[in-house]
Amino acid sequence: MDVTNAPEHRRYEARIDGELAGVAEYRASDRIVTFVHTEVMSAFEGKGVGSALVRGALDDVRAQGKKVRAVCPFVKGYVEKHSDEYGDLVA
Template sequence: MTDALPEIRLEDTGSKGRYFIRSAAGDEAEMTFSKAGEHLIIIDHTEVPEAFRGQGAGLRLVARAVEDMRAAGKKIIPLCPFANAQFRKHAEWADVLKG
């Protein structure tokens, strides 16, 4: 991962939300989620445009969600194939994975 990427921002619309990184040129990498009750989110989509490829943007988005949900005492269902693959690679995230 690189620290050269812009900051990750959170947009929360009540029942849904997204984490995103926006470049100066306006490109956006995003990971969207839906809320399933008070203590659970479902990561349903991750998209990383060509401008962000190879920079660890997708992993940073998922990792940020893990950090935030851990701090809030919530669990994650990684429905998105990319997020699911990241959870399989990161055993240290097991505490936030809804089993």
């Protein structure tokens, strides 16, 4: 699975064998990335795509030196569940 930032669409994309498997939509400012919606395509549900997508997105946000605001319940839950690893990213 590849997770990449697609800033032209304001989302991170997860692709499996080139096929779009999930997206994490966001709004970004100079310092904060606000995740607003995460969706896994039905053909890929239950395969860990959402978690891998969010993990990749959060790692990328960290690499950019930015903070995260989680409006999306899935992203918020992921950050809370993995607070030891990602709690420092919360704006």
